[in-house]
Amino acid sequence: xxxxxxxxxxxxxGDAAVxxxxxxxxxxxxxxxxxxxxxxxxxxxxxxxxxVAAVLRACDGLDVPVVPRGGGxxxxxxxxPLGGEVVLGLERMVAVRSMAPEHWRTEVEAGLTTGHVHRxxxxxxxxxxxxPGAAEQSQIGxxxxxxxxxxxxxxxxxTGRWVTGLEAVLPSGETxxxxxxxxxxxxxxxxRSLLIGSEGTLAVxxxxxxxxxxxxEARLPVAAAFASADAGCDxxxxxxxxxxxxxxxxxxxxxTLTAAGASFPAVxxxxxxxxxxxxxxxxxxxxxxxxxxxxxxxxxxALSTHAPQSRSDVEALWRWRDGVSTAVAAHRGGKMGEDIxxxxxxxxxxxxxxxxxxxxxxxxACSWGHAGDGNLHATMMxxxxxxxxxxxxxxxxxxxxxxxxxxxxxxxxxxxxxxxKRGQLARQWTEAALDLHEGVKRLFDPKGLLNPQKKLARPx
Amino acid sequence: xxxxxxxxxxxxxGDAAVxxxxxxxxxxxxxxxxxxxxxxxxxxxxxxxxxVAAVLRACDGLDVPVVPRGGGxxxxxxxxPLGGEVVLGLERMVAVRSMAPEHWRTEVEAGLTTGHVHRxxxxxxxxxxxxPGAAEQSQIGxxxxxxxxxxxxxxxxxTGRWVTGLEAVLPSGETxxxxxxxxxxxxxxxxRSLLIGSEGTLAVxxxxxxxxxxxxEARLPVAAAFASADAGCDxxxxxxxxxxxxxxxxxxxxxTLTAAGASFPAVxxxxxxxxxxxxxxxxxxxxxxxxxxxxxxxxxxALSTHAPQSRSDVEALWRWRDGVSTAVAAHRGGKMGEDIxxxxxxxxxxxxxxxxxxxxxxxxACSWGHAGDGNLHATMMxxxxxxxxxxxxxxxxxxxxxxxxxxxxxxxxxxxxxxxKRGQLARQWTEAALDLHEGVKRLFDPKGLLNPQKKLARPx
Numbered sequence: 001x002x003x004x005x006x007x008x009x010x011x012x013x014g015d016a017a018v019x020x021x022x023x024x025x026x027x028x029x030x031x032x033x034x035x036x037x038x039x040x041x042x043x044x045x046x047x048x049x050x051x052v053a054a055v056l057r058a059c060d061g062l063d064v065p066v067v068p069r070g071g072g073x074x075x076x077x078x079x080x081p082l083g084g085e086v087v088l089g090l091e092r093m094v095a096v097r098s099m100a101p102e103h104w105r106t107e108v109e110a111g112l113t114t115g116h117v118h119r120x121x122x123x124x125x126x127x128x129x130x131x132p133g134a135a136e137q138s139q140i141g142x143x144x145x146x147x148x149x150x151x152x153x154x155x156x157x158x159t160g161r162w163v164t165g166l167e168a169v170l171p172s173g174e175t176x177x178x179x180x181x182x183x184x185x186x187x188x189x190x191x192r193s194l195l196i197g198s199e200g201t202l203a204v205x206x207x208x209x210x211x212x213x214x215x216x217e218a219r220l221p222v223a224a225a226f227a228s229a230d231a232g233c234d235x236x237x238x239x240x241x242x243x244x245x246x247x248x249x250x251x252x253x254x255x256t257l258t259a260a261g262a263s264f265p266a267v268x269x270x271x272x273x274x275x276x277x278x279x280x281x282x283x284x285x286x287x288x289x290x291x292x293x294x295x296x297x298x299x300x301x302a303l304s305t306h307a308p309q310s311r312s313d314v315e316a317l318w319r320w321r322d323g324v325s326t327a328v329a330a331h332r333g334g335k336m337g338e339d340i341x342x343x344x345x346x347x348x349x350x351x352x353x354x355x356x357x358x359x360x361x362x363x364x365a366c367s368w369g370h371a372g373d374g375n376l377h378a379t380m381m382x383x384x385x386x387x388x389x390x391x392x393x394x395x396x397x398x399x400x401x402x403x404x405x406x407x408x409x410x411x412x413x414x415x416x417x418x419x420x421k422r423g424q425l426a427r428q429w430t431e432a433a434l435d436l437h438e439g440v441k442r443l444f445d446p447k448g449l450l451n452p453q454k455k456l457a458r459p460x
Numbered sequence: 461x462x463x464x465x466x467x468x469x470x471x472x473x474g475d476a477a478v479x480x481x482x483x484x485x486x487x488x489x490x491x492x493x494x495x496x497x498x499x500x501x502x503x504x505x506x507x508x509x510x511x512v513a514a515v516l517r518a519c520d521g522l523d524v525p526v527v528p529r530g531g532g533x534x535x536x537x538x539x540x541p542l543g544g545e546v547v548l549g550l551e552r553m554v555a556v557r558s559m560a561p562e563h564w565r566t567e568v569e570a571g572l573t574t575g576h577v578h579r580x581x582x583x584x585x586x587x588x589x590x591x592p593g594a595a596e597q598s599q600i601g602x603x604x605x606x607x608x609x610x611x612x613x614x615x616x617x618x619t620g621r622w623v624t625g626l627e628a629v630l631p632s633g634e635t636x637x638x639x640x641x642x643x644x645x646x647x648x649x650x651x652r653s654l655l656i657g658s659e660g661t662l663a664v665x666x667x668x669x670x671x672x673x674x675x676x677e678a679r680l681p682v683a684a685a686f687a688s689a690d691a692g693c694d695x696x697x698x699x700x701x702x703x704x705x706x707x708x709x710x711x712x713x714x715x716t717l718t719a720a721g722a723s724f725p726a727v728x729x730x731x732x733x734x735x736x737x738x739x740x741x742x743x744x745x746x747x748x749x750x751x752x753x754x755x756x757x758x759x760x761x762a763l764s765t766h767a768p769q770s771r772s773d774v775e776a777l778w779r780w781r782d783g784v785s786t787a788v789a790a791h792r793g794g795k796m797g798e799d800i801x802x803x804x805x806x807x808x809x810x811x812x813x814x815x816x817x818x819x820x821x822x823x824x825a826c827s828w829g830h831a832g833d834g835n836l837h838a839t840m841m842x843x844x845x846x847x848x849x850x851x852x853x854x855x856x857x858x859x860x861x862x863x864x865x866x867x868x869x870x871x872x873x874x875x876x877x878x879x880x881k882r883g884q885l886a887r888q889w890t891e892a893a894l895d896l897h898e899g900v901k902r903l904f905d906p907k908g909l910l911n912p913q914k915k916l917a918r919p920x
Contacts, residue, residue, distance in 0.1 A: 193656075341645060410642055
């Protein structure tokens with residue numbers, strides 16, 4: 001770190017905000033297992049929007065690039081300082097600026113964990129519905145910057161739907177706010193939505209206004225195992241066609257069940273080809289009604305069903321579901337997953353394509369995910385004793401992206417492009433659209449100092 | 461119209477697409493009563509995306525400005541050719557490109573009326589929730605371009621929430637698509653949301669992919685009259701605080717009831733200071749439950765309640781609500797309304813401010829609107845025999861905008877800036893944010909040929 005940089009960062013955020021010592025923690029995110037890591041030029045942890053602005057002004061003054069960092073749970077390398085950037089961590093910005101349960105809203109700083117936001121809402125009988133996998137570690141600012149999803153997105157939408165306003169600092173150090181505590185606003189271009197999902201490449205989000213909704217009193221899951229992926233997909237389509245609106249509509253394929261099924265908290269037929277999990281929520285009577293109807297639709301053709309009602313049994317099912325990703329990783333020793341998304345009616349093709357693509361590259365592949373949203377966690381299982389497995393998985397990923405676009409979908413439904421998928425947007429957007437993407441980046445960050453090389457529209 | 465323009469437009473869209481004769485219909489929108497009208501240089505009605513692209517290329521080649529036009533129901537002058545532009549009407553682009561009721565989605569061209577989209581969904585047991593006032597005349601493309609709202613936005617969100625993808629033509633004539641039939645997509649910057657609500661100033665929307673949802677089986681309204689605006693606002697806040705989620709949560713103030721109350725289809729106390737209308741929806745049992753709870757909360761402090769259950773009585777109530785705007789206009793001979801929005805808890809102040817601002821300018825003022833969203837139709841009543849009433853209403857509008865921003869809100873919750881509110885964004889955004897707004901316009905429309913002078917961030 002140059003003396004000028006140290007001096008200016010300390011001046012901007014205070015001596016204690018500029019970390020000394022081992023900075024490795026800030027050199028990677030959840031893609032570390034795939035060898036994606038860098039070394040920050042410096043790590044600075046400002047504790048206020050004014051300090052974030054001062055840090056960005058200092059870096060702009062020295063032409064030093066900056067990587068904004070939330071909880072470090074990203075799965076696309078979006079927060080990794082691969083070019084020796086300054087890492088700007090939001091973890092000290094954790095104030096709850098306002099909480100108005102009677103008006104269903106809160107304003108929180110970016111560094112608050114998403115789990116904290118969940119609890120804040122729950123304590124007032126409210127729900128913040130977005131529930132990405134790593135909610136206890138991920139920060140709300142990072143979730144907004146990636147427009148994170150999760151199982152409840154089927155009924156409740158992704159993170160962006162719940163953001164009525166945000167405060168952000170531009171690379172120049174200027175602070176802007178778009179929206180606020182209002183539920184509707186069509187005065188300006190929707191720059192709030194433009195920043196949501198921009199993965200820290202346009203501005204550093206420092207605070208968000210969130211809309212909340214009353215917590216459903218009851219949440220009842222229904223799981224059903226089917227003999228084949230096709231039979232399971234038939235059932236998934238039957239639920240949607242029946243006009244039921246489950247809060248969650250998930251699936252796990254045969255390979256996933258092979259890796260994770262042993263700890264399923266009920267009887268799981270050994271020959272299950274697909275497991276469907278739906279959740280009914282609402283008032284106790286409404287949830288019970290939807291649960292009954294889900295059971296009726298799913299029972300038709302199922303090998304078995306499991307529809308727990310006691311709190312402990314319900315929790316056991318979700319705990320198992322939460323552990324699936326870890327179980328799949330443990331099955332062979334590692335995994336590499338992609339979050340492709342396809343139109344709902346192409347789900348069965350995407351499930352089959354994942355397995356076929358794995359086989360083509362000599363890898364066991366499986367998938368699970370958000371069936372109702374057509375969003376797969378298409379996963380290549382890696383063996384520890386397979387030195388070039390990672391390279392073959394990377395090649396398989398390219399085929400997966402191509403398959404997603406071929407099926408009318410997108411290369412990313414949840415994780416974003418980050419570093420891992422930089423340039424993949426060119427598969428699905430036309431040249432004119434890619435030009436606009438790059439133009440937006442230049443407009444917000446003319447010097448290219450904010451999270452460089454991330455979320456690139458075209459291969460560099 | 462110059463000979464070159466005629467020739468190029470005919471070449472682009474066919475001879476029949478370029479209108480001859482009286483073009484006055486295309487010279488105004490719903491703001492005509494306030495004297496806002498222009499004369500188009502030409503009117504062209506392309507019937508395909510390729511023709512729209514050809515028209516825009518032709519106009520770009522001649523440096524001729526273009527105003528895109530939907531149903532002409534706008535309330536901000538956004539589709540009015542005030543500088544003698546070419547009007548590009550979408551009314552011949554009415555194809556339903558796909559309809560998949562079993563997957564809750566449709567792809568329709570921009571010129572289809574929103575009412576047609578409602579019926580298309582309803583025929584399949586589905587709901588397209590956005591319900592702006594002029595749905596039978598407004599076109600879905602225009603509704604997306606203004607991100608239209610309506611009563612059901614309280615529970616179901618505004619138009620943009622239901623748009624998963626759109627096809628649009630840039631001023632250069634390039635066609636782009638952002639999103640599609642997928643329910644999630646975080647690969648690129650959210651340029652879909654950026655075009656939603658951009659009021660035809662960035663691109664011409666030619667088709668949209670819409671998400672639909674199962675039609676609630678039952679919809680039951682509850683109306684309650686209160687002695688004062690404060691008592692009514694207490695009740696509105698009590699509903700939200702109680703954790704009920706009505707589909708609709710509307711209010712009408714004393715002045716509105718004076719103008720429109722005579723035809724209310726039930727007994728309305730003569731001294732009513734505020735009327736609240738909520739709607740319970742869902743399965744028959746769920747709607748009945750929510751209706752009961754709404755009645756319980758609203759009865760506390762109400763002068764009277766009206767909660768019809770028969771289809772004809774329910775329809776009579778909504779028919780009355782739909783006619784309120786017309787009744788208010790008829791009361792004195794005319795009206796001028798603004799769609800300000802404030803944080804939910806500032807609604808009562810905005811209601812009071814509207815009346816005070818009217819009085820300050822010598823005008824009877826009233827308001828009604830989407831209470832749950834804090835979105836007022838703040839309205840100045842105009843007398844036919846008051847020659848400078850319009851000028852005083854315009855001055856009052858400036859005060860209303862200032863009041864909305866002062867209360868933490870926005871100058872527009874539904875109608876957009878258009879021509880009427882051009883420059884008003886400067887009240888609520890900082891200089892850096894306004895610069896970005898203008899930068900986005902330059903990025904999409906470097907020559908400034910698309911809907912010039914509309915949705916300006918700063919006063920020109």
